[in-house]
Every structure is written in structure tokens, then in C-alpha cells.
Amino acid sequence: MTRKTRRLWLVISCLACLGLAAGLTLRAFSSNIVFFMAPSQVRAHPPSPDRTIRLGGMVVAGSLHRIVVHNTPVNEFQITDGQAAITVSYAGILPDLFREGQSVVALGTVERGGAFTASEVLAKHDETYMPKEVAEELRRTGKWDPRFGKAPDAASWNTMTSSEDSSHKNTKTGG
Template sequence: MVVRSSLLRRKAGRFWIILACFICFGSAIGLILNAFSSNIVFFMTPSQLSAHTPQPTQTIRLGGMVVAGSLHTTHQDDGTPDILFDITDGQAAMTVHYHGILPDLFREGQSVVALGRLKAPHNFIASEVLAKHDETYMPKEIADELQRTGKWDPRFGPPPNASSWNSMIKKGQ
């Protein structure tokens, strides 16, 4: 009996030691992540960029939604397109200048991330453009139907809630 109770006490002791270590380690990691959170973000939004302007030589990533109607493409002599578009986060907007081929998912209303430098305020020179897609997965027929009936325009914002698609399509017919 004595052996058994001391065994139990040792097990309980090990449990509390592990729990204490875990809490210490977890809070340390939490504090580190909190302190470095500005470096962990993959991109900055236009309003964050205009709040504190970086050096013109500094390479940064700018993320946001492509403003509807802002996309202008001109073809250069060498065949690669020269592209101008605006990125917004709802508060501020910034014009991006990019020379190259855009990813397939790039369109007006899409969220994109551009890598480059801020040459002048509101003028961003991008060397690479990535398309970000949202968490909505929608079959093509539903997307076409919602657009045809005017329920949703992908250029002006995210799609409606998935649970409402069926009722929206039925009402449209």
C-alpha cells in the first residue's frame, strides 16, 4: 500500500511538472509571436502602408482587393503586357504598376498580393503579383446563375453565403 501511494504521488508530481513546463513554454511562444506579429504578416494593406511609408528601396508586399474598373493593360513591344490596377482595403487605395504575366485567378474584385517597392505615395511598382482566393468554393453553374440574375457581381465583393445560394437561384427563376 505504501509503495502504491508513493507511486501515485510520483505520477501526480510528474503531471504537475509537465503542466507547469507546458504553461511556461506556451506563454513564452505566445509572447514571442505577439512581439513579432508585424513581421509574421505576409502582406500589408494600403492603409497600413500609407500610415507609415517605407523607404523607396525597401521590398514589401501589398495586399488587397483589385478595384473594379481600374485594370488597364497595354502591350509593350516585347509582347509582355504592361498592367496598371488599383488595390484597396476599403479605406485607402494604391495604384500598382506591373510588367509581366498575371496569374489565372487575377480579376477585378479578386484579392491579390503584390511584391515590390513603393516608389511614390500611392504608386507601387510590383515585380510579382499573386492571386489570393477566398474560402468560398462555388460551382460554375451557381456562379453563372447568380451573375445572370444580378444577385452577385464578383467585381464588387465576396460571394453571398453558401447556405443561401439555392434559395437565391430559385427565386431568380
């Protein structure tokens, strides 16, 4: 084998592998990218039921209730961004830091009826933790602006319900 053909082999195998990697990445991207959505966005443009999304917002105070189906605990609660609320059902153990009135991110799919089935609920192991998507979203909707100080205390979010539109007034003074 000449030097040229050997080099050709090397180049071909490199290109083949990188091409394969690129193809696999694109294919995986097209079906597996998870978009973050706020409840009002889900309400406006419901994603298809086979699409996994991250739904984030505040847990509506007083909305959490539990039922037991075939010995499996199912938690139902509402997530709101202050404009719309989505009912989430989650079969499993809620994280230790899950609280009503605090921020949460749920991973799952939107059912045809508009309800959300979560396969995972995230609340990090830190009392002050606010998922960055939720913080972004709250800022976008005018519920909280980092320029006016820290995220409001959990207690003040307890008054936040899906129908309340004036909540940004009291949160801004909190900063």
C-alpha cells in the same frame, strides 16, 4: 596533440560555424524580411523605396488597364482594403486566376510618388483561394468575419470600390 586541445578544436569550429550562421541569418533578416501591408497602412506609413513589401487586398473593379511600353506589357490596377486604394503597376503576365474584385497579393516596392511597382503578383491556382494575409486584413477592417461564414462570393466584391464604406453590410449578410 592532446585530447584536450583536440576537443577544443572541435568546440571552436562548432562555435565558429554556428556564430557565422547566426550572423548571416541576422544580417539577412535585417535587410530581407518582407512585411505584409494593407493599402491603408501604406498610405499612413509609406515604407522607404528600397524596401520590398507584400501589398494585399482586393483588386478594385474596373481598375485594370494595360499599356504596352517597348513591347513589354504593363498592367495597372488598384488594390484596396476598403479604406484606401493603391495603384499597382506590374510588367509581366498576370496569373490565370487574377480577377477584378478578387483578392491578390503583390510583391514589390512603393515608389516616391506613392505608386507601387510589383515584381510579382500572386493568385494561387484555386478558385476559392484567399491569401491568408488578405483574409486577416479584411477581418481586421471589418469587411469579412470568418465566424459569419465563408468568404463572400467574388461577385459581391465587384461592388467594392475604394470609396465605398458600407460594403461590410452586404458581405455580412452573405454568410
